[in-house]
Amino acid sequence: MRIIDLRSDTVTLPTQAMRDAMYNAELGDDVYGEDPTINRLQEMAAERMGKEAALFVPSGTMGNLVSLLTHCGRGDEAIMGSESHTFYYEGGGSSALGGIHVHTVPNLPNGMMEPEQVELAIRGQNIHFPRTRLLCLENTHNRCGGAVLNLQQMATLTSIAHQNGFPVHLDGARIFNAATALGIQAREIAAQADSVQFCFSKGLAAPVGSAICSSKAFIQEAVRVRKMLGGGMRQAGVLAAAAIVALEQMVERLAEDHSNARILAEGMMNLKQVHVDLQSVQSNMVMFTLANRNLVQQRVLAQLAAEGLRVSSMDTLHLRAVTHYGINSEDIALALEIMNRVLG
Numbered sequence: 001m002r003i004i005d006l007r008s009d010t011v012t013l014p015t016q017a018m019r020d021a022m023y024n025a026e027l028g029d030d031v032y033g034e035d036p037t038i039n040r041l042q043e044m045a046a047e048r049m050g051k052e053a054a055l056f057v058p059s060g061t062m063g064n065l066v067s068l069l070t071h072c073g074r075g076d077e078a079i080m081g082s083e084s085h086t087f088y089y090e091g092g093g094s095s096a097l098g099g100i101h102v103h104t105v106p107n108l109p110n111g112m113m114e115p116e117q118v119e120l121a122i123r124g125q126n127i128h129f130p131r132t133r134l135l136c137l138e139n140t141h142n143r144c145g146g147a148v149l150n151l152q153q154m155a156t157l158t159s160i161a162h163q164n165g166f167p168v169h170l171d172g173a174r175i176f177n178a179a180t181a182l183g184i185q186a187r188e189i190a191a192q193a194d195s196v197q198f199c200f201s202k203g204l205a206a207p208v209g210s211a212i213c214s215s216k217a218f219i220q221e222a223v224r225v226r227k228m229l230g231g232g233m234r235q236a237g238v239l240a241a242a243a244i245v246a247l248e249q250m251v252e253r254l255a256e257d258h259s260n261a262r263i264l265a266e267g268m269m270n271l272k273q274v275h276v277d278l279q280s281v282q283s284n285m286v287m288f289t290l291a292n293r294n295l296v297q298q299r300v301l302a303q304l305a306a307e308g309l310r311v312s313s314m315d316t317l318h319l320r321a322v323t324h325y326g327i328n329s330e331d332i333a334l335a336l337e338i339m340n341r342v343l344g
């Protein structure tokens with residue numbers, strides 16, 4: 001049976017071109033800075049984000065963690081959205097491993113935070129308070145259903161941080177999806193942040209890895225933090241080779257994922273047992289809820305899976321379907337057929 005796996009764009013498998021590039025990659029010891037493929041990827045990543053330097057890390061989680069630990073010391077405070085990946089899904093790593101005090105501000109359904117709320121979260125000079133050291137943004141916004149922040153929205157929040165003398169980190173795990181949705185270059189989005197991490201292993205389909213991009217001085221310190229966390233890898237060029245192909249060949253096609261998500265969401269509007277807000281579908285995700293609260297989410301997931309469709313549970317209320325490389329318009333039609341049988 002064909003399985004249509006819409007749980008995440010992390011399930012994408014590497015392309016043949018990636019596998020070939022991995023097989024043929026020129027390698028060295030990256031802890032010595034001597035892996036030519038890693039060095040090439042880092043230059044490319046920095047250039048794509050319009051930053052001075054970049055660092056390859058094994059995951060998006062480590063990309064955020066290394067960035068936060070580079071920006072903040074123990075007891076410093078980082079402001080972030082209540083629905084941000086960094087707060088919600090990263091095991092509390094920044095506090096467990098970095099002693100960073102997290103100050104959440106409610107995320108609005110569109111991925112934004114109220115500027116006034118961000119301003120209110122900033123600490124004044126007072127011996128009772130931790131020191132506000134960082135603002136974290138996320139674009140596209142995972143738990144807000146792949147919502148896209150436009151440049152104006154980002155600038156509004158960034159300028160609050162900068163006016164108050166602290167930097168901005170962007171979790172740009174899907175920054176190329178945001179750029180695709182906005183019809184601009186990723187570096188225009190990255191320009192709104194002092195550091196950005198983005199993932200090769202989501203919609204870009206590489207098997208492993210993320211990049212942190214920022215100033216030379218920041219990346220120099222981030223190299224030390226990555227090593228401390230055990231993220232200094234040796235012949236990591238085998239991974240970078242696939243990531244290079246991801247940057248060269250997989251960015252343009254993201255538009256196809258966005259249009260598939262749109263078609264899926266439009267089709268889902270006709271399902272009696274599902275509630276989906278079409279306006280919230282801005283990139284490659286469709287977030288939805290079950291109209292009838294008596295339907296047990298786990299049972300619905302199992303019924304869909306039994307018919308060959310996998311979607312994921314974001315919490316007890318929200319379900320998520322993500323389009324990606326390997327999912328074509330026929331799969332979307334089939335997914336809708338299955339949903340119709342189970343939830344129509």
Ligand code: TLP
Pocket residue numbers: 007008009010058059060061062085086089138140141142171173174199201210
């Ligand atoms: N997101 C995953 C899960 O962790 C939920 C997914 O399936 O969407 N930032 C953002 C915005 C992310 O969505 C993710 C992964 C990460 C960071 C972490 O990346 P990895 O999984 O590489 O550590």
